[in-house]
Amino acid sequence: xxxxxxxxxxxxxxxxxxxxxxxxxxxxxxxxxxxxxxxxxxxxxxxxxxxxxxxxxxxxxxxxxxxxxx
Numbered sequence: 001x002x003x004x005x006x007x008x009x010x011x012x013x014x015x016x017x018x019x020x021x022x023x024x025x026x027x028x029x030x031x032x033x034x035x036x037x038x039x040x041x042x043x044x045x046x047x048x049x050x051x052x053x054x055x056x057x058x059x060x061x062x063x064x065x066x067x068x069x070x
Contacts (some may be wrong), residue, residue, distance in 0.1 A: 003045055003067055006031050009039075014049035018057065020065035028064070035063040 003024035010015045022028045042059060046052040057067055 004068060005060075006038075007036060007056075008061075009053060010011040011043060011046065011049040011052045016049075016053060018053075018060070020060050021068050022065045023026050032065070035060055035065070 001024050002021045005022060006017060007020075008015060022032070030057045039056060039059070040048055042055050046055055061067065
């Protein structure tokens, strides 16, 4: 069964909540934590909030999470 995984991104004064979906199990939760923990490294190399959001979405999708539009 799938469950939502939610993160609030922040880049400067910009904020946005992103929702993803994936399996509800320990292994997936560990992948989520690892993906979240590596986000600060991504924000350092982005020039603006649009680039950061795009990179973050791709990052979570590569980790096996499907974006949910809310």
